[in-house]
Amino acid sequence: MSPRWAEPHRHLASIHYMSNRYPQAIAEAETARRLGDQDVHLHVLLCNLYHDEVDLPRAEACVRDLLAHDPGNVAGLSLVPKIRHEAGLSLTR
Numbered sequence: 595m596s597p598r599w600a601e602p603h604r605h606l607a608s609i610h611y612m613s614n615r616y617p618q619a620i621a622e623a624e625t626a627r628r629l630g631d632q633d634v635h636l637h638v639l640l641c642n643l644y645h646d647e648v649d650l651p652r653a654e655a656c657v658r659d660l661l662a663h664d665p666g667n668v669a670g671l672s673l674v675p676k677i678r679h680e681a682g683l684s685l686t687r
Contacts, residue, residue: 607626645673
């Protein structure tokens, strides 16, 4: 696998997610994004993974970034009240 190519990391993130290996999925998704992957589904997956792993500050930052790039993203918008409820965070655009 090419360490500078984002696509294999995106695919590995999905494989880890489907296998309930969330920490590994997060690491691969972060690597893919760091390498420039702009896939919206990957971004949504990463936000959900942060939320699922109860890393609410990172989930909040991830959702803010997602909604800054895609204000109408339904998946991102559905995470906002969940994060607010669980962390008492105020998410504003």
